Amino acid sequence: MGLFILRRVGVMILTALCLTFLVFFLTNLYPNLEKLAKTQGNFRMSDEAVASFLEKRGYLQPVPVKYGEWLGVVPSYRHTHDDGKVTGRCIMPGQDAADAPSFCGILQGYWGYSTVFKDEVGSLVATRLGLTGKLMFWVMVLMVPSALLIGVLAGMREGTKTDRTLSTASIITTATPEYVSGVIFIAVFASSAVGLKWFKGTATSAMESANFENFFLPVLTISLYGMGYIARMTRASMTEVMTAQYIRTARLKGVSFPNIVMKHALRNALIAPFTVIMLQFPWLLNGVVIVETLFNYKGFGWLLVQAAGNNDIELLLGVSVVSVVVVLVTQLLSDIGYVFLNPRIRIS
Amino acid sequence: MEPLSWGEIIVRMAIQFIPVWISLAALFAVSITFKRRLGLYGKLFDSPIGMIGFGLVMFWVFAGVYGAAGMIVTHDSLAQVSGLKNKAPGTPLRMAEDGVYQYYLLGGDNLARDVFSRMIDGAWVVVQIAPLATIFAFMVGITLGLPAGYYGGRLDTLLSFLANLILAFPVILLFYLLVTPEIIETGLPNYMAMVLFIFPLVFVAVLLNSRYYTQPKKRTPLLIVVLGLMGWVYLSLISEVGSKLQVLPGFLDLFDIPGGILVVFVSVVFVNSPTVFRIVRGLAMDIKTRDYVAAAQTRGEGPWYIMLWEILPNARGPLIVDFCLRIGYTTILLGTLGFFGLGLPPESPDWGSTINEGRKLLSIYLHPALPPAFALLTMVLGLNLLADGLREESLKD
Numbered sequence: 001m002g003l004f005i006l007r008r009v010g011v012m013i014l015t016a017l018c019l020t021f022l023v024f025f026l027t028n029l030y031p032n033l034e035k036l037a038k039t040q041g042n043f044r045m046s047d048e049a050v051a052s053f054l055e056k057r058g059y060l061q062p063v064p065v066k067y068g069e070w071l072g073v074v075p076s077y078r079h080t081h082d083d084g085k086v087t088g089r090c091i092m093p094g095q096d097a098a099d100a101p102s103f104c105g106i107l108q109g110y111w112g113y114s115t116v117f118k119d120e121v122g123s124l125v126a127t128r129l130g131l132t133g134k135l136m137f138w139v140m141v142l143m144v145p146s147a148l149l150i151g152v153l154a155g156m157r158e159g160t161k162t163d164r165t166l167s168t169a170s171i172i173t174t175a176t177p178e179y180v181s182g183v184i185f186i187a188v189f190a191s192s193a194v195g196l197k198w199f200k201g202t203a204t205s206a207m208e209s210a211n212f213e214n215f216f217l218p219v220l221t222i223s224l225y226g227m228g229y230i231a232r233m234t235r236a237s238m239t240e241v242m243t244a245q246y247i248r249t250a251r252l253k254g255v256s257f258p259n260i261v262m263k264h265a266l267r268n269a270l271i272a273p274f275t276v277i278m279l280q281f282p283w284l285l286n287g288v289v290i291v292e293t294l295f296n297y298k299g300f301g302w303l304l305v306q307a308a309g310n311n312d313i314e315l316l317l318g319v320s321v322v323s324v325v326v327v328l329v330t331q332l333l334s335d336i337g338y339v340f341l342n343p344r345i346r347i348s
Numbered sequence: 349m350e351p352l353s354w355g356e357i358i359v360r361m362a363i364q365f366i367p368v369w370i371s372l373a374a375l376f377a378v379s380i381t382f383k384r385r386l387g388l389y390g391k392l393f394d395s396p397i398g399m400i401g402f403g404l405v406m407f408w409v410f411a412g413v414y415g416a417a418g419m420i421v422t423h424d425s426l427a428q429v430s431g432l433k434n435k436a437p438g439t440p441l442r443m444a445e446d447g448v449y450q451y452y453l454l455g456g457d458n459l460a461r462d463v464f465s466r467m468i469d470g471a472w473v474v475v476q477i478a479p480l481a482t483i484f485a486f487m488v489g490i491t492l493g494l495p496a497g498y499y500g501g502r503l504d505t506l507l508s509f510l511a512n513l514i515l516a517f518p519v520i521l522l523f524y525l526l527v528t529p530e531i532i533e534t535g536l537p538n539y540m541a542m543v544l545f546i547f548p549l550v551f552v553a554v555l556l557n558s559r560y561y562t563q564p565k566k567r568t569p570l571l572i573v574v575l576g577l578m579g580w581v582y583l584s585l586i587s588e589v590g591s592k593l594q595v596l597p598g599f600l601d602l603f604d605i606p607g608g609i610l611v612v613f614v615s616v617v618f619v620n621s622p623t624v625f626r627i628v629r630g631l632a633m634d635i636k637t638r639d640y641v642a643a644a645q646t647r648g649e650g651p652w653y654i655m656l657w658e659i660l661p662n663a664r665g666p667l668i669v670d671f672c673l674r675i676g677y678t679t680i681l682l683g684t685l686g687f688f689g690l691g692l693p694p695e696s697p698d699w700g701s702t703i704n705e706g707r708k709l710l711s712i713y714l715h716p717a718l719p720p721a722f723a724l725l726t727m728v729l730g731l732n733l734l735a736d737g738l739r740e741e742s743l744k745d
Contacts (some may be wrong), residue, residue: 006417011509015509015512015513015516018513019516019517022517023521023525024525026525026531027525029530029531029534029536030534030535031530031531031533032528032530032531034530035530059526096508171729171732171733171736172729174732175676175725175728175729175731175732176728176729177680177683177684178725179683179684179687179700179703179704179707179721180683180703180724180725183703183706183707183710183717183718183721184718184721186707186710186711187710187714187717187718190711191710191711191712191714192711192712193711193712193713193714201710201711223630254702264637282515282516282518283517285520286518286519286520286684289518289520290520290687293687293688294707301520304520304521304524305516305524305688308521308524308525309524311530319521320517320518320521323518323521324516324517324518327516327518328516331516338519
């Protein structure tokens, strides 16, 4: 088990390095840098001005060197201006060049400086991640129990009317992407055209004080898309368990139906959905970006859109590191949890 | 003129859809009559869920095709008519000339364009891109997944690592990085297209060669003709006059795909193929232990013959089901791209862009955003139900 985790962590680090390099490569293509220079400086810069702007900030070095700097394994770039002033990545505004460290990157705990928000990437990502964490927490609270409940109820007695209804409902939710369900929810529950006005159409105020009125719609929108999928997985695994020999034995012994479901079937039926729930995280991230845009909730997904839209290289890298790590860690956890829950694998 | 009531709007829309109704009725009548002779497709008509799904999908396919032929749409989806900005469904045109449709059936959007016609034209965008992109993703996934599952070992480790690499990437981040005007400028989508679109050629070449290599007289002309034609299409697909990648001279170039569409297409294929790869690899690993594969190996068949003519046909059930689901997923991805305003031109009538435009005024005007939302919902729902029906029927044998 220890070796398994060690090997998985090794692959994880390799994957994260490859992916961040890919992001690095794409964001550092020349047209992207040119766009960065023009949004930072002014839009009517000549080509020479763009080149000197990029030169001064060290953007024109080869990509592997820049990547090494960002990681903190290559000494960072410094530019000596005509008047003898030295600027560079590691030299904070107001700091003397001689005092600044020569390495500053991820390994040193420095995540870079956002060109759009004029702030350090580390603190930006942390704040926004906290807000998204709040959203995700409530999504999990709503999604997981209701999906499991629907799945168990549908799979308990296969082919009945309850099963048909619940299965069709879960197919409908998987067929409704967040931008469709979100729009429909806002139209029905929040717009003045229908007039119900039960909830608010934006979640901006939920960033400070979340309450049922301003936070329910975004949470519902994200959870609905994942809910159907988890419910269908639970149903499939529940129907399989319900046909197993030991369930039949229990029935023949005269154990009551609720008892069979609660004590015999449920634990075995929940192994498969567990991995599915863990693997839902990458998809939820997708939903988070859409819903945060739709409901104007300034969390992690909103940050991703801002970073990518403005080619804010270091912010984008920070965002992608976080999201890639989230994906990989959940994959690892789902594998470990699967082994842990399923005694047949654990023993062999 | 008076604005139409909701009953009249529904009747008038049903009248506009008449070609679709006729085609649907004809298709279902023919299919149900001959369903015993049509294999898996015919069996679909034994399952009510599959029939509903198929009906929904074909409704939008016919609507898209006839819409492109100019039959269902009432107005040009890009034309603006003054005085109809954000007007409610059923609003009549002011001072309409003869021969022009008198009403905006589903109202006007914030640029005074007809919502109904835009919805129909949006179906055409999906019908054009989604199935084709899914086919390409399947070609890539099958060509790489079969050897990975069949041979295993180092090749499998490497390919699986690459697939997991792409899968670990959040889709939206990838879209935001790839589908930008700056990236199109670098010509990167053309190079990616060059790599991804070679797979169908490789696939067909290997498929035919492994089957007919014992009959060189038949094989050689067949391969020359098929590969020649596909190669020509391939070259004109990837080379574009004036872009970074120009292989063919202009007069040989059959068609040009605008950079925006190409990058959307390439990134959708790129996102979908690793999942297909994983499915095909799993199926190949399972099926290669069967007796008929051992029999073929004993006969002395080559590995590619076994992969493509023994394993692949026996993996078709799950693959067909996944194909339907994946078209639905591709439709959702296209909508996502439109929703974030990536790739497709801003005035494009695709559903994602229309929803994105409509949502900005959602608290006052509902009608511009809801029709494309329902259209996308029913189309994807249809594909999901179709996949469910197919799965049910294919499990019955």
